[in-house]
Amino acid sequence: MRLRRDEPAQGWRRVVLRASGGLINPGPGPAELADRARLHRIRRPLARPHRIAVSSLKGGVGKTTVATCLGLVLAEHRGDRVVALDANPDAGTLADRLTGEPDVTVRDMIDDLEHIRTWTDMSRYTSLAGRLQVLASEQDPAAGEAFRRDEYERVCTALERYFNVIITDSGTGLVHSAMEGTLAKADELIIVGSPTVDGAGRASKTLDWLVAHTYDDLVERAVVVLSCDRRSAEIDLPRIRAHFEARCRAVVEIPYDPHLAVGGRVELGRLRPGTREAFFELAALVADGFGPP
Numbered sequence: 001m002r003l004r005r006d007e008p009a010q011g012w013r014r015v016v017l018r019a020s021g022g023l024i025n026p027g028p029g030p031a032e033l034a035d036r037a038r039l040h041r042i043r044r045p046l047a048r049p050h051r052i053a054v055s056s057l058k059g060g061v062g063k064t065t066v067a068t069c070l071g072l073v074l075a076e077h078r079g080d081r082v083v084a085l086d087a088n089p090d091a092g093t094l095a096d097r098l099t100g101e102p103d104v105t106v107r108d109m110i111d112d113l114e115h116i117r118t119w120t121d122m123s124r125y126t127s128l129a130g131r132l133q134v135l136a137s138e139q140d141p142a143a144g145e146a147f148r149r150d151e152y153e154r155v156c157t158a159l160e161r162y163f164n165v166i167i168t169d170s171g172t173g174l175v176h177s178a179m180e181g182t183l184a185k186a187d188e189l190i191i192v193g194s195p196t197v198d199g200a201g202r203a204s205k206t207l208d209w210l211v212a213h214t215y216d217d218l219v220e221r222a223v224v225v226l227s228c229d230r231r232s233a234e235i236d237l238p239r240i241r242a243h244f245e246a247r248c249r250a251v252v253e254i255p256y257d258p259h260l261a262v263g264g265r266v267e268l269g270r271l272r273p274g275t276r277e278a279f280f281e282l283a284a285l286v287a288d289g290f291g292p293p
Helices: 011-019 030-042 063-077 094-098 106-111 119-123 149-160 177-185 197-212 216-220 237-245 273-288
Strands: 050-055 082-086 127-129 132-135 165-169 188-193 223-228 250-255
Touching (some): 011 030, 030 063, 063 082, 063 094, 063 132, 063 223, 063 273, 082 149, 094 127, 106 149, 149 165, 188 216, 188 273, 197 216, 197 223, 197 237, 223 237
Parallel strands (some): 050 165, 050 188, 082 132, 082 165, 188 223, 223 250
Antiparallel strands (some): 127 132
16 A cells, blocks of 8 residues: 655645645645644643642742643643642632632532542532633632641542542642642642743742752752743843753743733633743643653
Protein backbone atom coordinates (compact mmCIF):
# COMPACT_ATOMS: atom_id res chain seq x y z
CA MET A 1 0.00 0.00 0.00
CA ARG A 2 1.18 3.50 -0.82
CA LEU A 3 1.72 5.68 2.25
CA ARG A 4 -0.52 8.74 2.33
CA ARG A 5 1.07 12.02 3.36
CA ASP A 6 -0.37 13.75 6.40
CA GLU A 7 -2.82 16.50 5.41
CA PRO A 8 -2.61 20.08 6.71
CA ALA A 9 -5.58 21.35 8.73
CA GLN A 10 -4.98 25.10 8.50
CA GLY A 11 -3.35 27.98 6.63
CA TRP A 12 -2.35 28.26 2.99
CA ARG A 13 -1.35 24.62 2.89
CA ARG A 14 -4.97 23.62 3.54
CA VAL A 15 -6.14 26.03 0.81
CA VAL A 16 -3.74 24.47 -1.73
CA LEU A 17 -4.89 20.96 -0.80
CA ARG A 18 -8.56 21.86 -1.29
CA ALA A 19 -8.03 23.93 -4.46
CA SER A 20 -6.16 21.05 -6.12
CA GLY A 21 -8.80 18.52 -5.18
CA GLY A 22 -6.26 16.71 -3.03
CA LEU A 23 -3.71 16.31 -5.82
CA ILE A 24 -1.23 18.73 -4.24
CA ASN A 25 -0.56 18.06 -0.58
CA PRO A 26 2.17 20.28 0.89
CA GLY A 27 1.69 18.64 4.29
CA PRO A 28 1.39 20.41 7.63
CA GLY A 29 3.77 23.30 8.31
CA PRO A 30 6.18 23.69 11.23
CA ALA A 31 3.66 25.71 13.30
CA GLU A 32 0.93 23.11 12.86
CA LEU A 33 3.33 20.29 13.70
CA ALA A 34 4.36 22.16 16.86
CA ASP A 35 0.69 22.56 17.83
CA ARG A 36 0.09 18.84 17.31
CA ALA A 37 3.12 17.96 19.42
CA ARG A 38 1.88 20.23 22.19
CA LEU A 39 -1.55 18.61 22.12
CA HIS A 40 0.08 15.19 22.28
CA ARG A 41 1.88 16.29 25.45
CA ILE A 42 -1.34 17.67 26.97
CA ARG A 43 -3.07 14.32 26.36
CA ARG A 44 -0.40 12.31 28.15
CA PRO A 45 -2.16 9.42 29.94
CA LEU A 46 -2.35 9.20 33.71
CA ALA A 47 -2.06 6.10 35.85
CA ARG A 48 -3.45 7.71 39.01
CA PRO A 49 -5.06 11.01 40.12
CA HIS A 50 -2.76 14.01 39.78
CA ARG A 51 -3.02 17.06 42.05
CA ILE A 52 -1.88 20.50 40.90
CA ALA A 53 -1.62 23.44 43.31
CA VAL A 54 -1.74 27.02 41.96
CA SER A 55 -0.33 29.44 44.52
CA SER A 56 1.04 32.91 45.10
CA LEU A 57 2.13 34.91 48.12
CA LYS A 58 0.72 38.07 46.54
CA GLY A 59 -2.88 38.67 45.51
CA GLY A 60 -3.88 40.37 42.28
CA VAL A 61 -1.23 38.73 40.07
CA GLY A 62 -3.62 36.45 38.18
CA LYS A 63 -3.51 33.28 40.27
CA THR A 64 -7.21 32.48 39.83
CA THR A 65 -7.02 33.37 36.13
CA VAL A 66 -4.16 30.89 35.67
CA ALA A 67 -6.04 28.13 37.52
CA THR A 68 -9.15 28.91 35.45
CA CYS A 69 -7.49 28.79 32.02
CA LEU A 70 -5.32 25.79 32.88
CA GLY A 71 -8.41 23.86 33.96
CA LEU A 72 -10.32 24.78 30.81
CA VAL A 73 -7.46 23.72 28.50
CA LEU A 74 -6.87 20.39 30.25
CA ALA A 75 -10.58 19.57 30.44
CA GLU A 76 -11.18 20.48 26.79
CA HIS A 77 -8.31 18.44 25.36
CA ARG A 78 -8.12 15.41 27.62
CA GLY A 79 -10.52 12.47 27.73
CA ASP A 80 -10.54 12.12 31.51
CA ARG A 81 -12.24 14.13 34.25
CA VAL A 82 -10.74 17.41 35.45
CA VAL A 83 -11.94 19.42 38.45
CA ALA A 84 -10.93 22.87 39.70
CA LEU A 85 -11.23 23.32 43.47
CA ASP A 86 -11.30 26.77 45.05
CA ALA A 87 -9.51 26.40 48.40
CA ASN A 88 -9.24 30.14 49.08
CA PRO A 89 -10.41 30.77 52.66
CA ASP A 90 -11.37 34.37 51.79
CA ALA A 91 -14.36 33.88 49.46
CA GLY A 92 -12.47 32.91 46.31
CA THR A 93 -13.67 33.89 42.84
CA LEU A 94 -12.81 30.77 40.83
CA ALA A 95 -16.46 29.80 40.31
CA ASP A 96 -17.33 33.40 39.37
CA ARG A 97 -14.75 33.28 36.56
CA LEU A 98 -16.09 29.96 35.27
CA THR A 99 -19.77 29.39 36.01
CA GLY A 100 -21.15 32.45 37.79
CA GLU A 101 -22.30 32.78 41.39
CA PRO A 102 -22.27 29.32 43.01
CA ASP A 103 -25.30 27.80 44.73
CA VAL A 104 -23.32 24.97 46.36
CA THR A 105 -19.85 25.29 47.88
CA VAL A 106 -17.09 23.11 49.28
CA ARG A 107 -18.56 23.65 52.75
CA ASP A 108 -21.77 21.89 51.67
CA MET A 109 -19.67 19.03 50.34
CA ILE A 110 -17.71 18.75 53.59
CA ASP A 111 -20.94 18.49 55.56
CA ASP A 112 -22.17 15.65 53.32
CA LEU A 113 -18.93 13.77 52.59
CA GLU A 114 -20.09 10.55 54.22
CA HIS A 115 -23.11 10.42 51.88
CA ILE A 116 -21.12 10.75 48.63
CA ARG A 117 -20.92 7.24 47.20
CA THR A 118 -21.50 7.65 43.45
CA TRP A 119 -20.65 10.02 40.60
CA THR A 120 -24.24 11.30 40.74
CA ASP A 121 -23.76 12.19 44.41
CA MET A 122 -20.50 14.01 43.62
CA SER A 123 -21.97 15.96 40.70
CA ARG A 124 -24.44 17.69 43.04
CA TYR A 125 -21.59 19.72 44.52
CA THR A 126 -19.87 20.80 41.31
CA SER A 127 -20.87 23.05 38.43
CA LEU A 128 -19.83 22.70 34.81
CA ALA A 129 -17.82 25.10 32.62
CA GLY A 130 -17.49 23.36 29.27
CA ARG A 131 -16.01 19.99 30.26
CA LEU A 132 -14.41 21.35 33.45
CA GLN A 133 -16.03 20.57 36.79
CA VAL A 134 -15.82 23.38 39.37
CA LEU A 135 -16.06 23.17 43.16
CA ALA A 136 -16.64 26.64 44.59
CA SER A 137 -15.22 28.02 47.84
CA GLU A 138 -17.34 29.10 50.76
CA GLN A 139 -18.48 32.69 50.16
CA ASP A 140 -18.99 33.51 53.83
CA PRO A 141 -15.52 34.61 55.08
CA ALA A 142 -16.33 33.54 58.63
CA ALA A 143 -17.15 30.02 57.51
CA GLY A 144 -14.25 29.98 55.05
CA GLU A 145 -11.74 30.47 57.83
CA ALA A 146 -12.82 27.11 59.20
CA PHE A 147 -11.54 25.30 56.09
CA ARG A 148 -8.86 23.30 57.86
CA ARG A 149 -6.10 21.03 56.58
CA ASP A 150 -7.90 17.85 57.55
CA GLU A 151 -11.05 19.01 55.76
CA TYR A 152 -9.11 19.86 52.60
CA GLU A 153 -7.45 16.44 52.65
CA ARG A 154 -10.82 14.73 53.09
CA VAL A 155 -12.25 16.69 50.16
CA CYS A 156 -9.21 15.88 48.03
CA THR A 157 -9.48 12.18 48.87
CA ALA A 158 -13.14 12.20 47.82
CA LEU A 159 -12.33 13.99 44.55
CA GLU A 160 -9.60 11.47 43.75
CA ARG A 161 -12.24 8.73 43.52
CA TYR A 162 -13.98 10.50 40.62
CA PHE A 163 -11.45 12.82 38.95
CA ASN A 164 -8.12 12.24 37.22
CA VAL A 165 -6.76 15.79 37.48
CA ILE A 166 -7.43 18.03 40.49
CA ILE A 167 -6.44 21.70 40.25
CA THR A 168 -6.46 23.62 43.53
CA ASP A 169 -6.66 27.41 43.48
CA SER A 170 -5.22 28.20 46.90
CA GLY A 171 -5.30 31.37 48.95
CA THR A 172 -2.46 33.90 49.10
CA GLY A 173 -1.28 32.91 52.56
CA LEU A 174 1.22 30.09 52.97
CA VAL A 175 0.58 29.35 56.63
CA HIS A 176 -3.18 28.89 56.84
CA SER A 177 -4.34 25.35 57.52
CA ALA A 178 -5.87 24.60 54.10
CA MET A 179 -2.62 25.62 52.38
CA GLU A 180 -0.69 23.13 54.50
CA GLY A 181 -2.94 20.40 53.17
CA THR A 182 -2.65 21.70 49.61
CA LEU A 183 1.15 21.53 49.67
CA ALA A 184 1.18 18.16 51.39
CA LYS A 185 -1.07 16.60 48.74
CA ALA A 186 0.32 18.39 45.66
CA ASP A 187 2.08 16.44 42.91
CA GLU A 188 2.89 19.65 41.03
CA LEU A 189 3.09 23.31 41.94
CA ILE A 190 2.46 26.44 39.87
CA ILE A 191 3.73 29.71 41.33
CA VAL A 192 2.14 32.84 39.84
CA GLY A 193 3.96 36.17 39.79
CA SER A 194 4.35 39.20 37.54
CA PRO A 195 7.29 41.02 35.90
CA THR A 196 7.19 43.85 38.44
CA VAL A 197 9.34 44.55 41.47
CA ASP A 198 6.70 43.42 43.97
CA GLY A 199 5.24 40.62 41.81
CA ALA A 200 8.57 38.96 41.02
CA GLY A 201 9.88 39.57 44.54
CA ARG A 202 6.88 37.90 46.16
CA ALA A 203 7.10 34.93 43.80
CA SER A 204 10.78 34.51 44.69
CA LYS A 205 9.98 34.77 48.41
CA THR A 206 7.32 32.11 47.95
CA LEU A 207 10.01 29.76 46.61
CA ASP A 208 12.34 30.72 49.49
CA TRP A 209 9.63 29.88 52.03
CA LEU A 210 8.88 26.55 50.38
CA VAL A 211 12.55 25.55 50.32
CA ALA A 212 12.94 26.58 53.97
CA HIS A 213 9.99 24.33 54.89
CA THR A 214 11.31 21.19 53.17
CA TYR A 215 9.38 21.49 49.90
CA ASP A 216 12.61 21.43 47.84
CA ASP A 217 11.43 18.69 45.48
CA LEU A 218 8.15 20.49 44.83
CA VAL A 219 10.04 23.69 43.99
CA GLU A 220 12.38 21.89 41.57
CA ARG A 221 9.38 20.49 39.69
CA ALA A 222 7.42 23.76 39.86
CA VAL A 223 6.40 25.95 36.94
CA VAL A 224 6.51 29.72 37.42
CA VAL A 225 3.91 31.75 35.54
CA LEU A 226 4.60 35.45 34.93
CA SER A 227 1.37 37.32 34.30
CA CYS A 228 2.46 40.20 32.06
CA ASP A 229 -0.61 42.44 32.33
CA ARG A 230 1.53 44.95 34.22
CA ARG A 231 5.01 45.82 32.95
CA SER A 232 7.55 48.61 33.29
CA ALA A 233 10.42 49.71 31.05
CA GLU A 234 12.58 49.66 34.19
CA ILE A 235 12.07 45.92 34.65
CA ASP A 236 14.51 43.52 32.99
CA LEU A 237 12.13 40.72 32.00
CA PRO A 238 14.81 38.37 30.56
CA ARG A 239 16.73 38.64 33.84
CA ILE A 240 13.61 37.87 35.88
CA ARG A 241 12.87 34.89 33.66
CA ALA A 242 16.44 33.61 33.98
CA HIS A 243 16.21 33.92 37.78
CA PHE A 244 13.17 31.63 37.95
CA GLU A 245 14.44 29.24 35.28
CA ALA A 246 17.47 28.59 37.49
CA ARG A 247 15.21 27.67 40.42
CA CYS A 248 12.30 25.81 38.82
CA ARG A 249 11.49 23.44 35.98
CA ALA A 250 10.07 26.02 33.58
CA VAL A 251 8.74 29.57 33.19
CA VAL A 252 5.71 30.65 31.15
CA GLU A 253 4.85 34.28 30.31
CA ILE A 254 1.16 35.10 29.91
CA PRO A 255 0.74 38.26 27.78
CA TYR A 256 -1.80 40.96 28.50
CA ASP A 257 -5.25 40.04 27.23
CA PRO A 258 -8.25 42.42 27.31
CA HIS A 259 -10.68 39.53 27.80
CA LEU A 260 -8.93 38.43 30.99
CA ALA A 261 -8.38 42.01 32.18
CA VAL A 262 -12.15 42.53 32.54
CA GLY A 263 -12.25 40.01 35.40
CA GLY A 264 -15.47 38.39 34.18
CA ARG A 265 -16.30 34.91 33.03
CA VAL A 266 -13.46 33.34 31.05
CA GLU A 267 -13.96 31.86 27.56
CA LEU A 268 -10.96 30.33 25.82
CA GLY A 269 -12.34 31.23 22.41
CA ARG A 270 -12.16 34.94 23.24
CA LEU A 271 -8.47 34.94 24.18
CA ARG A 272 -5.89 36.45 21.86
CA PRO A 273 -3.86 33.83 19.95
CA GLY A 274 -0.68 34.59 21.92
CA THR A 275 -2.49 34.23 25.24
CA ARG A 276 -4.14 31.00 24.19
CA GLU A 277 -0.82 29.60 23.03
CA ALA A 278 0.80 30.49 26.38
CA PHE A 279 -1.88 28.60 28.32
CA PHE A 280 -1.55 25.62 25.99
CA GLU A 281 2.19 25.60 26.68
CA LEU A 282 1.49 25.76 30.42
CA ALA A 283 -0.91 22.80 30.14
CA ALA A 284 1.72 20.84 28.18
CA LEU A 285 4.38 21.57 30.81
CA VAL A 286 2.01 20.44 33.55
CA ALA A 287 1.22 17.23 31.64
CA ASP A 288 4.97 16.61 31.23
CA GLY A 289 4.97 16.16 34.99
CA PHE A 290 2.38 13.39 34.91
CA GLY A 291 5.17 10.83 34.74
CA PRO A 292 5.09 7.47 32.96
CA PRO A 293 1.58 6.07 32.44
